[in-house]
Amino acid sequence: MxxxxxxxxxxxxxxxxxxxxxxxxxxxxxxxxxxxxxxxDLKRRTITASKNDTAQENHKSSIYVCGNSLGLQPKCxxxxxxxxxxxxxxxxxxxxxxxLDDELTKPWMNIDDQASAAMAPIVGATPNEVAVMxxxxxxxxxxxxxxxxxxxxxxxxxxxGKAFPSDHFAVQSHLAQHNYSAREALVLLxxxxxxxxxxxxxxxxxxxxxxxxxxxxxxxxxxxFYSGQFFDIKNITAHAHAHNVLIGWDxxxxxxNVPLQLHDxxxxxxAWCTYKYLNSGPGCIGALFVHDRHTAVANSPEKxxxxxxxxxxxxxxxxxxxxxxxxxxxxxxxxxxSKTTRFEMDNVFVPIxxxxxxxVSNPSALDTTxxxxxxxxxxxxxSVVELxxxxxxxxxxxxxxxxxxPTVDGGQRPYTLLTPVNPEERGAQISVRLDPGLLDxxxxxxxxxxVVVDERKPDVIRVAPTPLYNxxxxxxxxxxxxxxxxxxxxxxx
Numbered sequence: 001m002x003x004x005x006x007x008x009x010x011x012x013x014x015x016x017x018x019x020x021x022x023x024x025x026x027x028x029x030x031x032x033x034x035x036x037x038x039x040x041d042l043k044r045r046t047i048t049a050s051k052n053d054t055a056q057e058n059h060k061s062s063i064y065v066c067g068n069s070l071g072l073q074p075k076c077x078x079x080x081x082x083x084x085x086x087x088x089x090x091x092x093x094x095x096x097x098x099x100l101d102d103e104l105t106k107p108w109m110n111i112d113d114q115a116s117a118a119m120a121p122i123v124g125a126t127p128n129e130v131a132v133m134x135x136x137x138x139x140x141x142x143x144x145x146x147x148x149x150x151x152x153x154x155x156x157x158x159x160x161g162k163a164f165p166s167d168h169f170a171v172q173s174h175l176a177q178h179n180y181s182a183r184e185a186l187v188l189l190x191x192x193x194x195x196x197x198x199x200x201x202x203x204x205x206x207x208x209x210x211x212x213x214x215x216x217x218x219x220x221x222x223x224x225f226y227s228g229q230f231f232d233i234k235n236i237t238a239h240a241h242a243h244n245v246l247i248g249w250d251x252x253x254x255x256x257n258v259p260l261q262l263h264d265x266x267x268x269x270x271a272w273c274t275y276k277y278l279n280s281g282p283g284c285i286g287a288l289f290v291h292d293r294h295t296a297v298a299n300s301p302e303k304x305x306x307x308x309x310x311x312x313x314x315x316x317x318x319x320x321x322x323x324x325x326x327x328x329x330x331x332x333x334x335x336x337x338s339k340t341t342r343f344e345m346d347n348v349f350v351p352i353x354x355x356x357x358x359x360v361s362n363p364s365a366l367d368t369t370x371x372x373x374x375x376x377x378x379x380x381x382x383s384v385v386e387l388x389x390x391x392x393x394x395x396x397x398x399x400x401x402x403x404x405x406p407t408v409d410g411g412q413r414p415y416t417l418l419t420p421v422n423p424e425e426r427g428a429q430i431s432v433r434l435d436p437g438l439l440d441x442x443x444x445x446x447x448x449x450x451v452v453v454d455e456r457k458p459d460v461i462r463v464a465p466t467p468l469y470n471x472x473x474x475x476x477x478x479x480x481x482x483x484x485x486x487x488x489x490x491x492x493x
Contacts, residue, residue, distance in 0.1 A: 004423060005393055007400040014404060019476035022397065026472070029390055030381050034279075034469040035073045036061045039450035062450035063474050063481070067466035068228075068253060068429045069454040071279030071374075080104050080373035084366060095365075105372055108365040109339070115368050116287075116356065118375040122278070122384060123251065123270070124261035125289050128354035132274075132287045132371060133335075133363050136252055137166045139271040139288040140219075142358050144174045146294075146330045147217060147246050147269055154216045154245075155180060158208065161188035162197065164225050167250055171219060187211050189220070196418050197227045204231070205239045212243035220247070222254030222270075226456060228419040228429035230258055234265040241266065252276060255287075257391070257427040259384045262289050269294070277428070277466065279374040285367035290355040297353045298326025327351045333360025381468060390467040392423045397472055398430055398465055401479040407487070414438060414486050418460065429464040431456075438489050445485035451478055 007013045039060045040049065064072060083104050087095045096108045106114045115132035123130065133139065148157065155178070157171050175185045192203040208218065218240050223230045233249060240247040248269040254260060256277030262270055270289040274280040322329055334342055336359045338350035351357050381387055399417065407413060418431040434442060439459050446453060446461075454462040465475050 005396055007397055008404070013400065014406075016473070016476055016480075019397075019472040022393075022472040026390060026393060028471050029387070029468055030377050031469040031471065033075050033377050033380070035075055036064060036469065037072075037450075037452075038062060042447075042450050042452070060450075062452060063478050064452045065463045065465050065470060065474060065478055066452045066454050067279075067468075067470075068225075068257075068276055068462055068464035070282055071256075071276055071466065072469055073281070074279055074374050074377045076376060077281070077370055077373040080369050081366070084369045105365075105369055108362075111365055111368045111372075112335075112356070112359070112363050115363075115371055115375075118372060118379070119287055122256055122260070122375070122378065123272075123289055124259070124265075125263045126292065128356075129263060129289050129292050129295070130287060131290075131355040131358055132285060132368060133359050134288075135283070135286045136250070136271055136273040137170055139286050139358075140167065140170045140250070141174075142331055142360075143248060143269045143271060143288060143290070144170060144217075144219075146290075146328055146358070147248060148174050148178070149329075150178050150180070150185075150216045154214055156185045156187050156211060156214045156216060158187040158189060158211060158215055158218045158220075160199075160220055160224070161190045162224075162226060163219075163221060164250065164252070167219060167221075187215070196416075197224070198229060198418075198420060199224075199231070201232045201235060204236055208236075208239055208243060208245065212245060215243070215245045218245055218247040220249055222249045222251040222260070223257065223427050223429070225253055226418075226431065226460070226462075228253075228426050228431050228462070230254070230420075230425050230427050233260070233267065237265050237267050253429070254427065256378070256384070257429075259388050263291065267291060274371050274374070277468075278371070279377070279468070280367070280371045284370055285364055288355060288358060290358060292354065294328050295354045295357060296327065297351050297357070299324065321349050321351070325351050327353075327357070330358050331360060335359035335362050377468065387467045391428050391465075394465040394467060394470060394472065394475060395426065395428055395430060396423065398463065398475045398479070401476065402430070402432065405479055405483050407483075414490055427464075428466055429462055431460050431462050434459045434461065434486075437493060438486065441489040441492070442482070442485050445488065446481065449481045451481055453478075 010018055012018050039062050042062050091098055099107055105111050112132055116130040117127040119132055120127045120130045159167060159171055172182050175182060189207050191197050191199050220231060222233055237247050246268045249267060251270050251272035255272040268291055271286060273286045275282055275284045332349055336352055336357045338352055341350050402417060414435040416433050418433055419426050436459060439455060443455050456462060
């Protein structure tokens, strides 16, 4: 269990000085290694500041609590990208293979291996089980192609009823690929508390048990994008396996946010993006995990070819290759074939063991460089477990202020919290549901005060104090500005 700090025991828990004291006692983690937009930055209509822009606010930081949507830029990213551009400009194609004395990444031919090794500790995996590749939904498609193998009796897929739309679309397209309609083969997991969109673990387990006889696959979110609920991945995975059902996880809001142990939890597969808590930049390259029990290649190329009466049977990544080499079906491309023969161009597909075998094209060296820059900050910060301790404090402080901040008339607060109160059931995000009709005006007020949050129509704002760069003062200022805006908008309504 996460340690729960009693903020009410502080002498003046609602004062700004208390926030400043908490910052001095608990530090500000890696904030100095990030570029925090200033208030003036967010108000300008140009990328760069005018020479005449000397206002004091030009140097005052914004309140950026939106890392659950897009993480801030690490300062070292610029250095990494400039080094990449220099390699490209001075070495051209040699950048793929040539090691340089002052390089920050491996040559592009091997940069994917470097990224996988750096990413593995973030999700509790071995480097062999991680591939940094493609984007989140593309990776879900690759994984579904491998793991959704319907039979006459087990053909259904279980997903959460309000999962991120892209997950719905991906799953439905694979059902259609196998000539199933969503009506007959899609099982929707609905919340046991629809008002707060909350799922108890027992309710999830019971739903799996109810449909186990017909389920071929389960795909669930590690942390729900809307409510911020952190699902019990370990026990849900074990329950699925006890009923002979494969299970995968969308970790878009979990990777870099909460400690994960994908290998030890025996997760079959997972996919995530890198631009939220992993701070790699908008739309940057994603990553996937495949447990090593699914990634073996049983036969060596030599053995497979010797056992084939027609060597051409193994010239592609198709069914014959799977039979000869003995590996789980995946959509094949040249980057999933052995590096030792990749450039021989003989069309002999030699599958790579491990998650790297799911790669199809050479990964963007630019994107991967940006990922490595951000992961270097995580390495400097220590383990995700250590970051989690700070995150629990920050999020707990946000929750305490929201639940205890006084209203002007002493009346009921015009919002409720959707995110579970138990720290074990949430990450850095708290979703705040405003009373009807308040959202648009509140968002205008927050933007005017250079407060960056994420809105979800019709009435929810998602607030994520990120432990790498947010402070207790950020949290206090956010709640102060939000409360003043709510009072203003209530009076105007």
